[in-house]
Amino acid sequence: MARCRTKGGKRMKQMKISEAVVRRLPIYLQFLNELNKREVQTVSSQDLGQRLDLNPAQIRKDLAYFGEFGRKGIGYDVVYLIEKIRQILKLNQTLHVALVGAGNLGHALCNYNMYMNDNMKIMAVFDALPSKIGTHINSLTVRPMQDLKQLVDEHNIRIGIITVPAVEAQNVANQLVEAGVEGILNFAPVILKVPEEVRIHHADFTRELLSLAYYLDYEGEESL
Amino acid sequence: MARCRTKGGKRMKQMKISEAVVRRLPIYLQFLNELNKREVQTVSSQDLGQRLDLNPAQIRKDLAYFGEFGRKGIGYDVVYLIEKIRQILKLNQTLHVALVGAGNLGHALCNYNMYMNDNMKIMAVFDALPSKIGTHINSLTVRPMQDLKQLVDEHNIRIGIITVPAVEAQNVANQLVEAGVEGILNFAPVILKVPEEVRIHHADFTRELLSLAYYLDYEGEESL
DNA sequence: TAGATTGTTAATCGATTAACAATC
DNA sequence: TAGATTGTTAATCGATTAACAATC
Numbered sequence: 165m166a167r168c169r170t171k172g173g174k175r176m177k178q179m180k181i182s183e184a185v186v187r188r189l190p191i192y193l194q195f196l197n198e199l200n201k202r203e204v205q206t207v208s209s210q211d212l213g214q215r216l217d218l219n220p221a222q223i224r225k226d227l228a229y230f231g232e233f234g235r236k237g238i239g240y241d242v243v244y245l246i247e248k249i250r251q252i253l254k255l256n257q258t259l260h261v262a263l264v265g266a267g268n269l270g271h272a273l274c275n276y277n278m279y280m281n282d283n284m285k286i287m288a289v290f291d292a293l294p295s296k297i298g299t300h301i302n303s304l305t306v307r308p309m310q311d312l313k314q315l316v317d318e319h320n321i322r323i324g325i326i327t328v329p330a331v332e333a334q335n336v337a338n339q340l341v342e343a344g345v346e347g348i349l350n351f352a353p354v355i356l357k358v359p360e361e362v363r364i365h366h367a368d369f370t371r372e373l374l375s376l377a378y379y380l381d382y383e384g385e386e387s388l
Numbered sequence: 389m390a391r392c393r394t395k396g397g398k399r400m401k402q403m404k405i406s407e408a409v410v411r412r413l414p415i416y417l418q419f420l421n422e423l424n425k426r427e428v429q430t431v432s433s434q435d436l437g438q439r440l441d442l443n444p445a446q447i448r449k450d451l452a453y454f455g456e457f458g459r460k461g462i463g464y465d466v467v468y469l470i471e472k473i474r475q476i477l478k479l480n481q482t483l484h485v486a487l488v489g490a491g492n493l494g495h496a497l498c499n500y501n502m503y504m505n506d507n508m509k510i511m512a513v514f515d516a517l518p519s520k521i522g523t524h525i526n527s528l529t530v531r532p533m534q535d536l537k538q539l540v541d542e543h544n545i546r547i548g549i550i551t552v553p554a555v556e557a558q559n560v561a562n563q564l565v566e567a568g569v570e571g572i573l574n575f576a577p578v579i580l581k582v583p584e585e586v587r588i589h590h591a592d593f594t595r596e597l598l599s600l601a602y603y604l605d606y607e608g609e610e611s612l
Numbered sequence: 613t614a615g616a617t618t619g620t621t622a623a624t625c626g627a628t629t630a631a632c633a634a635t636c
Numbered sequence: 637t638a639g640a641t642t643g644t645t646a647a648t649c650g651a652t653t654a655a656c657a658a659t660c
Contacts, residue, residue, distance in 0.1 A: 184627070190598035195579055208641060216579060220641095221629055228643055236642040237636035253602050268496035273593070275492050284597060322604055323597075347600045349593065355419055355440060363603040367593040369497070369573065373508060373547075374414035376571045378477050379587040380546055408651070432617060444617095445653055452619055460618040461660035615660105622655080629648070636641085 185226045191216060192223070193249045199242050208239035255283040260319050262345065264336050265327035266291040266299070266306045269351055273325060274301045287319040292332065309339060316343040326350045337364075409450045415440060416447070417473045423466050432463035479507040484543050486569065488560050489551035490515040490523070490530045493575055497549060498525045511543040516556065533563060540567040547571045554578045561588075 195216060199207055213220035227233050227240075233248050234240045250256055263270055263286050274286055289304050290312055291297060297308050307315065315321065324340035326333050326348060333352035340348055347363040350356055353370045419440060423431055437444035451457050451464075457472050458464045474480055487494055487510050498510055513528050514536055515521060521532050531539065539545065548564035550557050550572060557576035564572055571587040574580055577594045 182627070186599050186602050187595070189602070190595040191579065193598070194577060194595070198578070210641080215581075219629060221631090222627090224642065225628085225644080232643070234642050235636060236634065237640050239641065253598050254604065255598070255601065259601055259604075268492070268499050272492035272496050284601070323600065346604045349597055349600055351593075353418060354422070355415065357439075363600060365596045365600045367591070367596045369575075369591040371411070371414040371418070372589045372591045373573055374417070374477050374479070375410050376547065376573055376587060376589045377479065377483055377508070378410050378413070380478065380483075380570045406651070434617080443653060445655090446651090448617090448619065449652085456619070458618050459660060460658065461616050463617065618657105618659080620656090620658100622653105624653070625651085627648100627650080629646105631646080632644090634642085634644100636639105 181229055185229060188218070188223075188226055189249055189253060192226075193246065193253070196242055196246045196249070200246060204242055206239045207242055207245075209234075211239070250283070257283070259284045259323060260287045260321040261285060261323045261325060262288050262290065262312070262316060262319075262321045262340070262343075263325045263327060264290045264309075264312075264340065265329075265351075266293075266296045266301060267327060267329075270327040271301055273327065274304065284323075286325075287321055288315045292328075309336075312339055313343040316345060321345060323347045323349065326352055326356075328352060330354045403453070405453055409453060412442070412447075412450055413473055413477060416450075417470065417477070420466055420470045420473070424470060428466055430463045431466055431469075433458075435463070474507070481507070483508045483547060484511045484545040485509060485547045485549060486512050486514065486536070486540060486543075486545045486564070486567075487549045487551060488514045488533075488536075488564065489553075489575075490517075490520045490525060491551060491553075494551040495525055497551065498528065508547075510549075511545055512539045516552075533560075536563055537567040540569060545569060547573065550574045550576055550580075552576060 192212065195212065196207070209220035209223040212218070212223050216223075224234070227245070230252050231248065233245050261284055263273060266289050270289065270291075274289065286304065288311075289301055289306050290309055291306050292309050296306050299306050321343075322345060324343075324345040324347070326336050326340070328336050330352045333350060333354050334356055337348060337350070337356045337358055341358055341362050345362070347365070348356070348358060349365050349367055351367050351369075353368045356364060358364050416436065419436065420431070433444035433447040436442070436447050440447075448458070451469075454476050455472065457469050485508055487497060490513050494513065494515075498513065510528065512535075513525055513530050514533055515530050516533050520530050523530050546569060548567075548569040548571070550560050550564070552560050554576045557574060557578050558580055561572060561574070561580045561582055565582055565586050569586070571589070572580070572582065573589050573591055575591050575593075577592045580588060582588050
């Protein structure tokens with residue numbers, strides 16, 4: 165659902181952008197924000213590539229999918245490129261988020277409250293445990309699951325974050341889908357099934373940890 | 389650093405396994421564990437593919453990099469395959485982990501204490517804040533950063549987890565490297581530079597959230 | 613045996629990288 | 637102008653998928 169330009173500059177919708185490209189955009193944005201904070205005005209694909217361990221040609225190509233953001237002989241204007249990437253990722257509208265699971269991890273995420281992402285806002289927190297309901301996390305009151313649909317509608321919530329234990333995650337996902345969210349970020353260590361029109365991303369750190377383990381050097385050389 | 393077999397069955401070290409393959413192994417393992425809990429004995433690549441939204445041929449190929457784990461006409465024995473994947477990911481040894489950052493997220497991870505991963509154990513927790521030092525998280529006492537190197541040596545800690553604020557993350561990474569960890573799992577929303585012999589994985593949920601935002605359907609069609 | 617399913621080779625598809633004209 | 641760096645095309649590389657013989 166990206167918009168690109170034909171040679172003539174006319175806009176052309178729907179030119180399939182690969183997932184790999186989309187996943188790099190937040191990385192670019194993160195580093196560009198750092199550069200901006202350091203008041204760096206301009207950056208080349210060379211510089212970016214060096215810092216991010218990516219091929220400069222790849223970076224140029226990634227950005228070129230969405231428009232001509234750079235200047236030949238000069239590089240990219242940091243502020244301008246930040247603005248453009250924010251547009252691509254639709255970060256100029258504030259995205260409303262519901263968080264389900266007021267446990268430790270849920271608390272952590274609320275505290276973050278996307279402090280660096282002014283563009284995403286947790287609007288409501290839910291939990292199934294009666295003991296949790298009514299308690300406060302920052303300025304939010306933990307709500308029972310029955311209120312989910314109503315609050316999703318009311319606050320125009322488009323994303324759900326799942327921070328419940330693994331056994332409940334699928335059930336919660338179903339309820340989020342039912343309530344009408346368009347995307348889910350799942351922290352529980354299980355594979356969830358959702359209708360294909362709902363986008364699901366996994367933030368399951370156990371996966372990261374396990375794949376990390378693979379890359380550790382052998383110590384006690386063992387055979388399979 | 390994978391071991392494979394030549395046709396004749398002799399072992400052959402070093403046949404480059406792609407990162408994509410390694411990242412799928414934990415997913416297989418996760419689902420196989422579920423099947424095992426449900427006392428399912430056998431599973432086909434067909435079944436797995438359906439459930440995990442992956443191509444069955446891909447799954448067979450992934451597994452075949454490491455050995456012949458299946459039986460033609462039958463499929464894979466769930467228990468046996470779990471065991472094999474655990475070996476590949478080196479989960480049969482208990483991996484010792486240090487966690488730096490006793491904030492909310494650090495607490496959450498300690499509570500997890502890898503409950504489902506008996507194979508990883510957080511051996512020590514560190515923080516820079518004097519107010520945090522000496523406090524307890526479960527059975528662990530929060531230690532000052534000065535103790536890092538000593539405890540890494542003492543407990544044979546091979547992995548460091550970073551859950552400190554973004555601005556401190558690079559500094560902490562440096563200290564972890566200095567202390568001798570082989571891998572780092574970074575939760576802070578920054579790009580870290582580490583020597584190439586140290587493996588670094590990112591569990592930065594803001595990235596996941598931003599790329600998720602990209603895939604939400606447009607509402608107020610805006611042009612770039 | 614017939615049906616199912618693996619492991620593996622070959623074909624396809626897609627992503628990364630190199631190279632270079634355009635231009636600041 | 638000379639040097640730098642983009643946007644983009646072409647070349648390369650690698651990953652996914654299809655197909656099928658082997659075999660349970």
